[in-house]
Amino acid sequence: MNENEKKNPLLKIENLHVHFVSKAETVKAINGLDLEVYPGETLGLVGETGAGKTTTGLTILNMVPKPQGRIVEGKVTLDEMDILSKSESEMSDIRGDVVSMIFQDPMTSLNPVITVGDQIAEVFRLHRKIDKKEALEQAEEMLEMVGIPRVRANEYPHQFSGGMKQRVLIALGLACTPKLLIADEPTTALDVTIQAQVLELMQRLKKRLDMAMLMITHDLGIVAEVCDRVAVMYAGTVVESGSLVDIFDHKRHPYTEGLFNSLPNIKNRDRDLIPIKGQMPNPADLPTGCPFHPRCEYATERCAQEEPELHWFSETHCAKCWLYENLQEDKSMLHSKDYGESKGGTQA
Amino acid sequence: MVPVVIGVIFVVYLIMYLSPGDVTATILGSNWTPEGAEIIRERLGLDRSFIEQFISYLVNFVHGDFGISYINSTPVIDQLSVAFPNTLILVIISITLAIVLSIPIGIRTAVKPNSIFSGFATVFAMIGIAAPGFWIALLLVLLFSVYLGWLPASGMENWKSIILPSIVLSLSFMAGISRMMRSSMIESLRTDYVRTARAKGVKPKGITYVHALKNALLPTITVIGSYTGEMLGGAVICETVFAIPGMGRLMIESVLSHDVPCVLAAVSVMSICVAIMSLVADLLYAYFDPRIKARYMRGRVSR
Numbered sequence: 001m002n003e004n005e006k007k008n009p010l011l012k013i014e015n016l017h018v019h020f021v022s023k024a025e026t027v028k029a030i031n032g033l034d035l036e037v038y039p040g041e042t043l044g045l046v047g048e049t050g051a052g053k054t055t056t057g058l059t060i061l062n063m064v065p066k067p068q069g070r071i072v073e074g075k076v077t078l079d080e081m082d083i084l085s086k087s088e089s090e091m092s093d094i095r096g097d098v099v100s101m102i103f104q105d106p107m108t109s110l111n112p113v114i115t116v117g118d119q120i121a122e123v124f125r126l127h128r129k130i131d132k133k134e135a136l137e138q139a140e141e142m143l144e145m146v147g148i149p150r151v152r153a154n155e156y157p158h159q160f161s162g163g164m165k166q167r168v169l170i171a172l173g174l175a176c177t178p179k180l181l182i183a184d185e186p187t188t189a190l191d192v193t194i195q196a197q198v199l200e201l202m203q204r205l206k207k208r209l210d211m212a213m214l215m216i217t218h219d220l221g222i223v224a225e226v227c228d229r230v231a232v233m234y235a236g237t238v239v240e241s242g243s244l245v246d247i248f249d250h251k252r253h254p255y256t257e258g259l260f261n262s263l264p265n266i267k268n269r270d271r272d273l274i275p276i277k278g279q280m281p282n283p284a285d286l287p288t289g290c291p292f293h294p295r296c297e298y299a300t301e302r303c304a305q306e307e308p309e310l311h312w313f314s315e316t317h318c319a320k321c322w323l324y325e326n327l328q329e330d331k332s333m334l335h336s337k338d339y340g341e342s343k344g345g346t347q348a
Numbered sequence: 349m350v351p352v353v354i355g356v357i358f359v360v361y362l363i364m365y366l367s368p369g370d371v372t373a374t375i376l377g378s379n380w381t382p383e384g385a386e387i388i389r390e391r392l393g394l395d396r397s398f399i400e401q402f403i404s405y406l407v408n409f410v411h412g413d414f415g416i417s418y419i420n421s422t423p424v425i426d427q428l429s430v431a432f433p434n435t436l437i438l439v440i441i442s443i444t445l446a447i448v449l450s451i452p453i454g455i456r457t458a459v460k461p462n463s464i465f466s467g468f469a470t471v472f473a474m475i476g477i478a479a480p481g482f483w484i485a486l487l488l489v490l491l492f493s494v495y496l497g498w499l500p501a502s503g504m505e506n507w508k509s510i511i512l513p514s515i516v517l518s519l520s521f522m523a524g525i526s527r528m529m530r531s532s533m534i535e536s537l538r539t540d541y542v543r544t545a546r547a548k549g550v551k552p553k554g555i556t557y558v559h560a561l562k563n564a565l566l567p568t569i570t571v572i573g574s575y576t577g578e579m580l581g582g583a584v585i586c587e588t589v590f591a592i593p594g595m596g597r598l599m600i601e602s603v604l605s606h607d608v609p610c611v612l613a614a615v616s617v618m619s620i621c622v623a624i625m626s627l628v629a630d631l632l633y634a635y636f637d638p639r640i641k642a643r644y645m646r647g648r649v650s651r
Contacts, residue, residue, distance in 0.1 A: 061547055089551060096549030103547070108540040113562045113638060126549045156638040172548060 008080075009036040010180055010212050011060065011099075016074030018055055018064055018236075025284040029055045031236040031291070033074070034310075037180060042206065042213040044223035046259070047233030050280050053216045056233075057101055057182045059084075060214075062091045079179055097127040100173040101182040105189050106165035110157040116168050117143070117153025123175040142171040146201060163194035170202060177209045184216045199226055220263060224248065229316070232256050235281055235291035242317035252311075252319040254296045290322065298323055349623045356619035357409070357612070361402055364608045374606055375418050409616065415609035419602075424613045427598060432617065435583055435594035438513055443576060446518040446525060451568070453522075454529020458537065458564075459556055469526065476523025481582055485516040485589040502591035513590045517582050521575050528571045533564040566637055573629025577622040 018030035029052045037043045045053050058064050060076060062083050076083040079098050086094065103109045111119060120139035124130055130138075140150035146167040157165060166186060173181055183202065187195040203226050206213050215227055223230055224244065231241040232255065240253035251257050258276035265271055278295040281287055287294055293303035303322055311324045371394065372385035389395050393404065408415065414424035457466040492512060493501035500509045536542065537560050545559045584596030591597075595614055602610035634640045 063543070063546055092546075092549045092551045094549070095547055101547045103540060103544060105540060109544045111541040111545065111559055111563070113566075113636065114559075115638075122545075122550065123548045126551075156642070158639045158642070169544070172544070175548075 007038055009077075010039045010079060011035070011037040011214070012075075012077040013056070013060070014075045014077075016056075016059060016076065017072040018052070018059055018074075019070050019072050020068045021070055022068060027284045028286055029069075029236055029283055030059070030074075031286070033233075033237055035231060035238060035241075037212050037214055039179070039212055040210055041228045042203075042215055042226055044227035044230045045214060045216045045233055046218060046220065046223055046230060048218060048280050050283065051233040052236040052283075053218075053233055054104075054184050055236075057184050057214065057216055060099060060180075060182060061095050061101055062086060063095075093127070096123050096178070097176045098178055099180045099182065100176075100178045101184060102166075102169050102173045102186050104185045106162055106169055107189065109169055110165055112157055115154045115156055116160070120153075120168070120172050120175055123172060127176045139171075139175070142175055143168070145174075145205065146171045163190055163198060166190060166194075166198055167201065170198070170205070174205055174209060178211060180212045180214065181206070182214045182216065185218070186215075187219075187222065188217075195222075202226070220259065232259070235283065235286060237291070237320070239292065239321070240319035242314075246314070246317035250313070250317065252313060252317070252324065253292075253321050254298055254323070255292050256319075258295075290320070349627055352623050353616070353620050354406070357406065357616045358402065360612055360615045361405065362398075364611060365398060365401075367606075369606050371418060371606070371608065405612070409613075414613035417602075417607055417610050419605050419607045419610075424609050427610065428595075428613055428617060431593055431595045431598040431614075434592055435580075435587070435596065438510060438517065438586070438592065438594060439576075439579055439583055441510060441514040442518040442521065442579060443572075445514055446521040447572065449518075450522040450524075450526035451529050451565075454526040454568075455533055455556065455561065455564075457526070457530045458533035461534070473523040473527050476519045477527075481516050481520060482585050482589050484519060485512070485586065488512050488516060489589075509590075509592075513586050513592060516589075517579060517586045520582070521579055524575055525568060525572060529564065529568050532567045533560060536560040536563040539563070562636065566633060569629055569632050569636065573626045573632075576625040576629075580618050580621060 013033055013035040016030050016033040017028070020027040020029055031052075033052070033056060035043075035045075035056070045056065047053055055064065055069075058069075059071060060078065060083065062076075064071060071084055074084070078094070081094070081098075083091075083094070110116065117136055117139045120142050121132065121135035124135040124138050125132065128135070128138075136153065140153045143153055144150050148164060148167060148171075152159075157168070160168065166189075170186070173183075186202065187198050190198060199222060202213070213226075215222065217223060227244060229241065229243050230247040231238045232247065232253065233239070234255050240247065240251065240256045242250075247256060248260075251260060255276070258274075261274040262276060264273060276295055281291055281294065287304070289305045290296070290299070290303045290308050293299040296303065300322065306322075308320045308322045308325075310318050310320050312318045313324075370385075371392070372388050373380055375388055376384055393401055396404075405415070412425065414428065416422065417424050417427065453469050457463075457469050460466055489501045489512065492499045499512050501512075503509050537555070539560075542555055542559055545555055550559065580595075583594060584599060586592070587594040587596035588600060595618060599611065599614040599618075601607075602614065
């Protein structure tokens, strides 16, 4: 980690605001998002459905659906390139080469009328400028790498099972060894045994090809398994981020705490799950102040009025919450102020 | 396909059998006598049962013998061989014209749905669907034949005489296909696999013409297949307005004069054409859609 800290981030998102504008309303999907991914690391981006995780991924590819989706403010720097100022044709050279994305639903994400071999070969032809035969050869190698026999390259997606399709999509995403791979809930549509296989495969390939990964998920189990760092997203902004240990053992933000409390615990099976009260706020009508305050047990008057600022607890760990504002001076108090059940047992 | 054609011939045969009017009166006219009528009935086989008549008609039909016209006593096949090529040329030119123009229009309007071109194409398509063909035919004749004198208003003398009829015939067809193409194209541009293609760096042109088009063509092919049948019906009106000696005109004339063998032959040939067209459409569909192709293949293996 510390070695990574010294490096320049591969991906840096600063103060990003993305809105979806329709005649009736303006949906504020991303509100002041800051995110950094360092070379070679895996960052887990977690949050509920509708928190803006997928939109974040699409923004990195500059693929926010137009004309409704608008990037209102912010800067995305990927591999020292200013992504948001690129034209569509410049972007298509970057997509698939420097950064690629694996989408949620493998069933519908492959073109049904093109063979899987050709679909992978297309990536090589686009970015490596090689002829068709050579590209197909390399596509077959990619298939083998994800554990699919090369003879199946001339088959169509409907001849593959869901897990195999996801592996084809992984092969497609990794074809040109991008520096950053965005995986948008890559295992959500798969059953549990296949999930484990796919995750294991992704991790192995990530190490072999030495790239960074942004793992978008709502599954904290996946995060614990594959990620180095975690960013917790709520209502279009990162409310807490830190290393795996920071988030799992020293969580600070009430929302993160709520997320963990709603998970079953194998050591204490009789414990009732504690869900987070209420619903995710309507992104077209966000509350003032901290977006989490209507659901927060610790909310004060101030939370409803002013948006909290980022507080750093250590070099890696930060959260956006007013609770810690007065504690900045006295760091020794931090641990004694640990709230709720997260305190007992989880301290490392 | 064969059962469909036999079914159609049966229905038409039944209708003609049950329709009022005495054949002998048509043939003999003022020379009609009961004895003469009896002789003719026997010669035409009308004294046999319906089933017997139908089966012998079918057998003859398969051998290319469509019978002899009641009106001018010549073999029906002679009339067909004059009329059929005219209709065939008209329909083929119209279909080609419609497909060649409407598919690019459909793609263009789907890719740029808010452009001026798109608005124009929509209005054009509305007119094409709503306005009756004969009315447009008359307007075009007025403009190009009467005022400008560029094109002949009727007949089938040279290549010029086919221009106006094929425009009229392809118009509604064109409107239909371009709307279909547009909607299926918009749909495929929204799919997940198009998003995947964009994410792997395919340029907008590749997205439209490779990834989206291949899928958008599938429903359009089905529509083209079924429209082609409709177009043969449209040809009847078109041939009448432009006085083209084709199948449509032959059919109308023989129905009016109660020329049973002629009607039967014309309708049967047309129905065979429609059946062939839909077969071709199905085969094309299978060619473009690997999922359907796989089903055919699997069927073959299991047998």
